[in-house]
Amino acid sequence: METAPPPSILRVLFPGRFRIHGVSSVRRSGVGAWAPRGGMGGHPPGLGGTPAQDPELETCAQVLDFSDPFSTEVKPRILLMGLRRSGKSSIQKVVFHKMSPNETLFLESTNKICREDVSNSSFVNFQIWDFPGQIDFFDPTFDYEMIFRGTGALIFVIDSQDDYMEALARLHLTVTRAYKVNTDINFEVFIHKVDGLSDDHKIETQRDIHQRANDDLADAGLEKIHLSFYLTSIYDHSIFEAFSKVVQKLIPQLPTLENLLNIFISNSGIEKAFLFDVVSKIYIATDSTPVDMQTYELCCDMIDVVIDISCIYGLKEHGAGTPYDKESTAIIKLNNTTVLYLKEVTKFLALVCFVREESFERKGLIDYNFHCFRKAIHEVFEVRMKVVKSRKVQSRLQKKKAATPNGTPRVLL
Ligand SMILES: Nc1nc2c(ncn2[C@@H]2O[C@H](COP(=O)(O)OP(=O)(O)OP(=O)(O)O)[C@@H](O)[C@H]2O)c(=O)[nH]1
Numbered sequence: 052m053e054t055a056p057p058p059s060i061l062r063v064l065f066p067g068r069f070r071i072h073g074v075s076s077v078r079r080s081g082v083g084a085w086a087p088r089g090g091m092g093g094h095p096p097g098l099g100g101t102p103a104q105d106p107e108l109e110t111c112a113q114v115l116d117f118s119d120p121f122s123t124e125v126k127p128r129i130l131l132m133g134l135r136r137s138g139k140s141s142i143q144k145v146v147f148h149k150m151s152p153n154e155t156l157f158l159e160s161t162n163k164i165c166r167e168d169v170s171n172s173s174f175v176n177f178q179i180w181d182f183p184g185q186i187d188f189f190d191p192t193f194d195y196e197m198i199f200r201g202t203g204a205l206i207f208v209i210d211s212q213d214d215y216m217e218a219l220a221r222l223h224l225t226v227t228r229a230y231k232v233n234t235d236i237n238f239e240v241f242i243h244k245v246d247g248l249s250d251d252h253k254i255e256t257q258r259d260i261h262q263r264a265n266d267d268l269a270d271a272g273l274e275k276i277h278l279s280f281y282l283t284s285i286y287d288h289s290i291f292e293a294f295s296k297v298v299q300k301l302i303p304q305l306p307t308l309e310n311l312l313n314i315f316i317s318n319s320g321i322e323k324a325f326l327f328d329v330v331s332k333i334y335i336a337t338d339s340t341p342v343d344m345q346t347y348e349l350c351c352d353m354i355d356v357v358i359d360i361s362c363i364y365g366l367k368e369h370g371a372g373t374p375y376d377k378e379s380t381a382i383i384k385l386n387n388t389t390v391l392y393l394k395e396v397t398k399f400l401a402l403v404c405f406v407r408e409e410s411f412e413r414k415g416l417i418d419y420n421f422h423c424f425r426k427a428i429h430e431v432f433e434v435r436m437k438v439v440k441s442r443k444v445q446s447r448l449q450k451k452k453a454a455t456p457n458g459t460p461r462v463l464l
């Protein structure tokens with residue numbers, strides 16, 4: 052890739068792709084976004100509190116206000132639904148708040164719908180709505196039509212360690228209700244807590260759940276509804292991988308990003324490349340070669356190492372500065388003649404590549420091609436920002452129209 056596709060070509064190739072879904076308003080999560088991980092390995096005491104102890108988080112997770120006419124803004128919604136104790140809140144906390152999986156043992160049962168914005172002014176912009184276990188669709192105060200109308204993905208969490216017959220009935224009810232309101236929703240089923248199952252049992256459980264759920268839909272004449280299934284656990288990387296796939300389906304620029312990654316790797320002699328959202332470790336795109344779990348896990352570990360070391364040794368006095376910036380880069384040589392190469396792409400995105408040692412000898416070429424790749428990503432990003440700005444202006448105008456001259460809203464908020 053001696054020359055990156057100029058922006059004009061990008062726009063010609065993907066004219067409709069520069070649509071955005073969201074307007075960023077609230078900063079991601081209440082915890083410092085760059086706190087060292089509490090995830091798989093835990094983090095040093097005193098560095099980055101966990102959300103469970105962070106009172107700021109409580110104010111961040113807004114309680115749903117159904118009457119807010121602007122709360123249904125353009126940001127795609129991801130709903131977390133499922134029976135009580137199936138693990139919904141744990142998933143949200145582990146993926147987006149870096150909570151350590153063990154700490155989820157102390158989470159209290161959710162008793163009201165909590166929504167949270169994941170906004171990082173990059174490609175990953177959405178709202179997550181965490182539901183209490185038992186939602187009564189027949190409760191008149193529960194306006195499910197309004198909720199499903201603005202939903203991009205509905206994640207239904209099934210506890211695989213429990214008897215899942217009730218969960219399957221609830222899944223069927225939820226999916227059919229949601230589909231009636233909005234046929235565009237992606238239905239994602241997380242067969243969760245699989246850390247407690249043997250490999251054979253995992254496959255058998257997935258097959259059984261898949262079969263039963265689809266049979267139920269077929270019996271109701273709704274075989275056109277497509278359900279995607281994932282085996283997940285908060286105790287390994289499977290939950291991050293599953294969430295990556297859910298989020299990728301909501302990123303309209305995905306084909307552009309994949310295309311750029313394909314051009315980049317084929318011209319640089321790179322085996323595999325991932326574009327990561329550094330904070331959540333969700334990969335928002337990868338080239339078209341197949342992903343294997345070990346590769347993905349190595350990338351996650353590399354990001355953790357870079358951020359942890361930067362947090363501990365890279366910050367200025369009194370913790371000023373960010374541990375991830377333009378200068379962020381890392382090279383890790385593995386003992387199997389593979390090199391892991393990480394470079395900053397935007398404030399929130401990193402490129403992590405797998406390169407053979409012999410190809411890495413041409414690092415100059417890789418760096419030059421990376422420079423072109425980065426420029427192209429920024430072009431895509433700029434188009435998106437322009438749309439975000441114009442959406443903001445539109446929304447402000449809308450709000451003004453809805454208010455009386457003395458500023459009081461015409462509708463009850
Ligand atoms: N073994 C295992 N336990 C998990 C996993 N995910 C969550 N849990 C546990 O499941 C229990 C319930 O988790 P929650 O996240 O509170 O469940 P919830 O679905 O939000 O429950 P409600 O808010 O009551 O609807 C906690 O004790 C978690 O530690 C997992 O992947 N594996």
Ligand SMILES: [Mg+2]
Nearest residue numbers: 139140160161
């Ligand atoms: Mg909960």
